[in-house]
Amino acid sequence: MLTPQWLDQLRSRITLSTLIGRSTRLQKAGREYKACCPFHNEKSPSFTVNDEKGFYHCFGCGAHGDAIRWMTDHQGLAFMDAVKELAAEAGMDVPAPDPRAARAAEKRDTLHDVMAAAQEWFVHNLAAPEGEAARAYLATRGFDGHTMQRFGFGYAPEGRQALKEALSRFPEPMLIEAGLRIAVEDRDPYDRFRGRLMLPIEDARGRVIAFGGRILAKTKTDAPKYLNSPDTPLFDKGRTLYNLHRAAPAARQSGRMVVVEGYMDVIALAAAGIAECVAPLGTALTENQIELLWRHVEMPILCFDGDAAGQRAAMRAITRALPLLRPAHSLRIVRLPEGLDPDDLIKARGAKAMEELLGEAQSLIDVLWEFERDAHPLATPEDKAGLKARLMEHVDSIQHPDIASLYRRELQDRYSAFAFPRRENRWEGGNRQSFQPRQRGGKWQPGRPAPTPSSPESLERLRKAMAGGSRDALSNAVLAGLIRWPGQIHRHAEALARTSELDPRFSTLLECSDATDVLESDALATILSANGLEVPGTAEYSGLRFGFLAPDADAQQAAAELSQAIDLLVERPVLEAALARATARFENELSEESFAEQQRLLKRKLEFDSRLRQMANRHAS
Structure with missing residues (x-):
């Protein structure tokens, strides 16, 4: 039996660039290789x-895969043939088949025969006189x-x-x-699908594994409008x-995959x-x-109805996706106008x-923010605190630390801007100075002191603090x-490269990461000193008691906290530069706009x- 662990070992023993380089001309590009795509015609390498x-x-057609996928998609081999060829190259023995698995596979093949015969019969019925009602319904949908x-x-x-x-x-x-048939106690079995327009549900190889049926008789008010096959040895x-x-071949051309709510939507869009549309089968989108x-694609587009039910469906999908998120892989969301499905639109x-x-598909984080912001009234501090708690609960479910x-x-930035909106600095009477800009130019009137957020002395102290220890x-x-x-250096190479201008030691660490496969702490310290x-x-x-520096630090927690610290290190100079520019602009203009920007x-x-x-x-004793 081919276990996931065995397949992972097989992949690890194959150098992918060597395998692909036998039939495709590859060019070294940093840590990767590039070429003109062998799956579609192009003039520049993607x-x-x-x-x-x-x-x-x-990046042009979306073709994506590992060594096994290369052998099946590009070389045209069946899965087991691809595995056997790669195993021979890697010097691995293919595990002997499990007799029970072989019997199960034989049964599945036999069930495929049953499903193929059923499909042939359903198609024949549609063309027969008894299929008139189904043909009339299809005519109303405009399907040719x-x-x-x-x-x-x-x-x-x-x-x-x-x-x-x-x-x-x-x-x-x-x-x-x-x-295809339902067995119940004390009664004869009977056909599952009766009086329905039928659609075959096929696997990745185009074989019929299940059916979906839409009811045609309006008198059957107690029957479900759509009925799918139950889970079987063929169908999960x-x-x-x-x-x-x-949809997969179409997605390789368009670079996108669209997920709609039902199979009739898929057909209407096709x-x-x-053509690059798919649909789940009677359930919310699963992990x-x-x-x-x-x-197939890194950013599939989920298309939901614009009503409340569609919003809930979108959130169910988002909730399931959050723990799975990884770099460059997420979801985008489209909400249709309320009351319209794709066919209607x-x-x-x-x-x-x-x-x-x-x-115009929205990002996952945009939809998450809007849904939670609008889920409940936000009239009191308690309401707003509830919004923040819900947002952070979603964040806590994300497994990838970065x-x-x-x-x-x-989300904290969005929450802060929403919960603490900028107030206008204008007062009438009292002991406070009024902020009265001119009608033109936005500067304070002569004779009225401007409400200075920072005196020159405090601004200078701010600059020194920003540039200090x-x-x-x-x-x-x-x-x-x-x-x-040291194993974290390569993982954060891109972020660390941005800090090299601030501290040349980061460049040295990156060079060490490029030069060798295994980094050791003592060696890094020696290299820094030698340079x-x-x-x-x-x-x-x-003064900074980070957990990743603690003697008893756990490796996984240390990696997560080190990632957060690097984020802070990268963010700080950007924020400081923006604040310095805003301060200079405020000192030159003394305008309401520059004042507001500096305060923000x-x-x-x-x-x-x-x-x-x-x-x-966090780890201070």
């Missing part, structure tokens, strides 16, 4: 191969003959035993196991996306020329389905309107952390210092 991460990716044939529409007649009689060559237990609805085998989408406004909506840190910062202490603490946990660079001592960051940045600076103190003293 195809990359990353040996460290073990995958290839094309090509669409009907492409998606395999069929019809299940009313009789409770019709399918059993048509598929009499298969034994009753097989029909039940395939989900939580791991299946309708139309994926058609008929309008938007397995999200991972399945990410195998296309009929009313045309395919262009749908394309425009897809082009993404969690960025979400926390972004607190930043050096943070740099020294991060450097000490990287020396102690005339000072190794940070504890006295240089004694001063507040951000205070919040930054507070975050730094909280983090640095």
